[in-house]
Amino acid sequence: MTEPSVLEIARERVLKAGAGLEEAEILEVLRLGDEMVPDALELAHEVRMRWCGPEVEVEGIVSIKTGGCPEDCHFCSQSGRFETPVRAVRLDIPSLVKAARETARTGATEFCLVAAVRGPDARLMAQVKEAVRAIHDAVEINVACSLGILTPDQAAELADLGVHRYNHNLETARSYFPQVATTHTWEERLRTLELVREHGMEVCCGGIIGMGESLVQRAEFAAQLSALEPDEVPLNFLDPRPGTPFADLSPVSASDALRAIAAFRLALPRTVLRFAGGRELTLGDLGTRQGVLGGINAMIVGNYLTTLGRDPQQDLDLLEELSMPVRALSETF
Numbered sequence: 001m002t003e004p005s006v007l008e009i010a011r012e013r014v015l016k017a018g019a020g021l022e023e024a025e026i027l028e029v030l031r032l033g034d035e036m037v038p039d040a041l042e043l044a045h046e047v048r049m050r051w052c053g054p055e056v057e058v059e060g061i062v063s064i065k066t067g068g069c070p071e072d073c074h075f076c077s078q079s080g081r082f083e084t085p086v087r088a089v090r091l092d093i094p095s096l097v098k099a100a101r102e103t104a105r106t107g108a109t110e111f112c113l114v115a116a117v118r119g120p121d122a123r124l125m126a127q128v129k130e131a132v133r134a135i136h137d138a139v140e141i142n143v144a145c146s147l148g149i150l151t152p153d154q155a156a157e158l159a160d161l162g163v164h165r166y167n168h169n170l171e172t173a174r175s176y177f178p179q180v181a182t183t184h185t186w187e188e189r190l191r192t193l194e195l196v197r198e199h200g201m202e203v204c205c206g207g208i209i210g211m212g213e214s215l216v217q218r219a220e221f222a223a224q225l226s227a228l229e230p231d232e233v234p235l236n237f238l239d240p241r242p243g244t245p246f247a248d249l250s251p252v253s254a255s256d257a258l259r260a261i262a263a264f265r266l267a268l269p270r271t272v273l274r275f276a277g278g279r280e281l282t283l284g285d286l287g288t289r290q291g292v293l294g295g296i297n298a299m300i301v302g303n304y305l306t307t308l309g310r311d312p313q314q315d316l317d318l319l320e321e322l323s324m325p326v327r328a329l330s331e332t333f
């Protein structure tokens, strides 16, 4: 008798039982031949429909402090250590409320305040508090935050404010992280995620594919995320930014990006798997369709932090055409 293929194993275990693939199996998916990619995506889509349903969660993000970060994440144009075209700016509270209102108008249920910092200082925490209160008073939308490494007190403060979800990416496999950043560790990032969970906020944790990691490390990363059981995983593809140490890396090929989407869904059958930055570069307009038919069930609409995204209406039109409703706010409160 021949051994079952990894997709046959996934059909039994992931689709029928809702349990994710193991690391070695994830690697097999990442190594599938091009001719098997459509089958992998189709299965990933079935898994997403079975365990998450047809809704797509839509989120907007806004940068409350851009650029000038003291850390050295090699992919990031917001690091103050590299010569990049990103200018350091801060947004005021009325502008943040306006951005939240515009995001809510697209049907989005999440609005994430992002700051390019190692972790928030007292001034940033005060600004965030004011912003979260002002947005909650004026707009019906869940507020999420992404403010870097937290202390236990800061995690408690954000939870008390009603912050619904906290984003902090592990970015890549534990074994590859020292090639990506040297000013802080993977373990420090993990500790913040543990604090987020301890304080009752939803955990949003993903990373970037295509930073020079091997396929073995890509599988390791998916397995490490699966062990963390995050509520949401934003999946980015490296968009090599001028001036950063990763500026000369080649973007991930479309077929590798699609293999990664299928593999991450089969590793994380129940999580919100969000298309984040780099999808336009890697997959083009067609790729958004392939992604949401291949396991993705959430997207960021509009612009990313330092790069432009697509017109939100293009994404919303696509979801309507595919009969995938935008997840309603009442379900997420």
Ligand code: SF4
Residues within 6 Å of the ligand: 069, 070, 071, 072, 073, 076, 077, 078, 079, 115, 116, 117, 118, 148
């Ligand atoms: S990824 Fe975050 S912590 Fe790292 S340099 Fe960029 S803004 Fe700073």
